[in-house]
Amino acid sequence: MSDRVSFTIDGTRVEAFRSQSIMDAAMESGVYIPRLCHVPGLDPWGSCRVCTVKVNGRFSTACTQPAMTGLTVENDTEELNDLRRDLVEMLFVGGNHFCMSCEKSGNCELQAMGYRLGITAPLHPYLHPDRDVDASHPDIMLDHNRCILCARCVRTSRDLDGKQVFDFVNRGSDRRIAIDPGARLKDSDADVTDRALDACPVGALLRKREGFRVPVGEREYDHVAIGEEDGVDPVSDLWDES
Amino acid sequence: MTQVKTEKVRIATTSLAGCFGCHMSLLDIDERILQLAELVEFHKSPVVDRKTFQERCAVGLIEGGCCNAENVETLRAFRDQCDILVSVGDCATMGGIPALRNLVPLEECLREAFLDGPSTVNPTGRPPDDPELPLLLDKVYPCHEVVRVDYHLPGCPPSADALWAALQALLTGAEPTLPYPLLKYD
Ligand code: SF4
Ligand code: SF4
Ligand code: FES
Numbered sequence: 001m002s003d004r005v006s007f008t009i010d011g012t013r014v015e016a017f018r019s020q021s022i023m024d025a026a027m028e029s030g031v032y033i034p035r036l037c038h039v040p041g042l043d044p045w046g047s048c049r050v051c052t053v054k055v056n057g058r059f060s061t062a063c064t065q066p067a068m069t070g071l072t073v074e075n076d077t078e079e080l081n082d083l084r085r086d087l088v089e090m091l092f093v094g095g096n097h098f099c100m101s102c103e104k105s106g107n108c109e110l111q112a113m114g115y116r117l118g119i120t121a122p123l124h125p126y127l128h129p130d131r132d133v134d135a136s137h138p139d140i141m142l143d144h145n146r147c148i149l150c151a152r153c154v155r156t157s158r159d160l161d162g163k164q165v166f167d168f169v170n171r172g173s174d175r176r177i178a179i180d181p182g183a184r185l186k187d188s189d190a191d192v193t194d195r196a197l198d199a200c201p202v203g204a205l206l207r208k209r210e211g212f213r214v215p216v217g218e219r220e221y222d223h224v225a226i227g228e229e230d231g232v233d234p235v236s237d238l239w240d241e242s
Numbered sequence: 243m244t245q246v247k248t249e250k251v252r253i254a255t256t257s258l259a260g261c262f263g264c265h266m267s268l269l270d271i272d273e274r275i276l277q278l279a280e281l282v283e284f285h286k287s288p289v290v291d292r293k294t295f296q297e298r299c300a301v302g303l304i305e306g307g308c309c310n311a312e313n314v315e316t317l318r319a320f321r322d323q324c325d326i327l328v329s330v331g332d333c334a335t336m337g338g339i340p341a342l343r344n345l346v347p348l349e350e351c352l353r354e355a356f357l358d359g360p361s362t363v364n365p366t367g368r369p370p371d372d373p374e375l376p377l378l379l380d381k382v383y384p385c386h387e388v389v390r391v392d393y394h395l396p397g398c399p400p401s402a403d404a405l406w407a408a409l410q411a412l413l414t415g416a417e418p419t420l421p422y423p424l425l426k427y428d
Contacts, residue, residue: 098338100338100428115425120393120395126387128341128344
């Protein structure tokens, strides 16, 4: 049995190894599937659902679904982008996101996903959950208000830093990132050089005294949409239509 | 935009629970303001200091969300009197900075501001309660949670270019869709 498989994404033929996920195969072929919790090199997690595609007509998360020969994958369709818009809006209203005063603004993947999908205002009711900030560590800050529970810090700390600084506690809407039960960041072996800090897609895990270093206009997503970092101008200038 | 209009489009603007920053950003369109003056007539708006609606307006621009009963009343009047209502700025679209108080119970907020704050001197021993003062709402609400809103223009404030682009579209009857670099939440 060949270890190569071949399938289509929005009609484009994509080749993959048998063990690869649809997401990884798409990334290798230069096809962008929106994602927040997935990072190449980490084990798939499947929590954000932003990578939801239709595989042979059924909804499935591209980062957890294995590639197989003969699959027909829909990705960049109105139906799926509408769904993603809802998911991203829910991530906004489920936390406390005040972008105007956030150090991550302009470099934040959640915000960038909002821009890419053209969200002008989340219309779901705001939950304003009661969450705290752990600023106990001299060099690192953890703001639970902005955490999207993507586990990128958990997986990076465990698999790349060789530590286990982060994990989850509680369930449902009470779920949150925790350091050893009851402990604060200063009591952990978290260090300012940990790659886990770079893994956070939002402004939840931050190095202190680094905020606002890059001026507005030069930040990662100021001019280029997420998923289009390789230079292609992403979102069509809708303005010209009018 | 070069088209010649015989009749100016009537627009209304207001600042609810906002800081007037969005209005300042509108003034920031520089010399385009002359062009704007030829195209629109400001009706009820702080720009011309008119306090009430005398006529219907084509477009209403709302800065700020709703933090008190008077904001709600004004917003409802705008919905009644404007054909198209636009939430302008993060306070109007998502509550913005004033909505930071939503993370703290109202009573605790008032206590900190007027009774227990380290720099507070308040011989009355109670929060201001003059009947002239509008009653605070339990929370700060984005405009679309109070009335139907047609379009949202985020930003803190939306840049002058974003406002200009949106106005241009609205005045030509088009949907105000922003090009990528002008859609910002900060
Ligand atoms: S984490 Fe991102 S979305 Fe949340 S407030 Fe900061 S910039 Fe905005
Ligand atoms: S702290 Fe950041 S990386 Fe960790 S789960 Fe929250 S959002 Fe994800
Ligand atoms: S990227 Fe697949 S579920 Fe988050």
